[in-house]
Amino acid sequence: xxxxxxxVLVVSTPVLAAALLIGLLISVLQVATQxxxxxxxxxxxxLVVVLVLMALGPWMLHRITQFAILTFxxxxxxxxx
Numbered sequence: 399x400x401x402x403x404x405x406v407l408v409v410s411t412p413v414l415a416a417a418l419l420i421g422l423l424i425s426v427l428q429v430a431t432q433x434x435x436x437x438x439x440x441x442x443x444x445l446v447v448v449l450v451l452m453a454l455g456p457w458m459l460h461r462i463t464q465f466a467i468l469t470f471x472x473x474x475x476x477x478x479x
Contacts, residue, residue: 401468402465405461405462405465408461409458409461409462412450412454413447413451413454416446416450417446417447420442420443420446424438424439424442424443425439
């Protein structure tokens with residue numbers, strides 16, 4: 399369970415951090431220009447998240463796959479006392 403939570407944290411952090419930073423920058427820009435358009439905050443976040451997923455997707459998939467393989471290898475040892 400500890401490894402599961404750690405992997406979730408490690409894999410999701412780049413995407414969440416990128417969305418957070420872009421959201422913060424867009425919010426500051428909106429406050430400075432007094433432009434309160436709702437779509438202005440969503441579109442850049444979506445683009446950045448897609449770019450981060452494209453850039454780090456193979457690494458994320460490899461990490462999740464390795465965790466799944468390790469978990470499946472541990473299944474036989476769970477039944478023995």
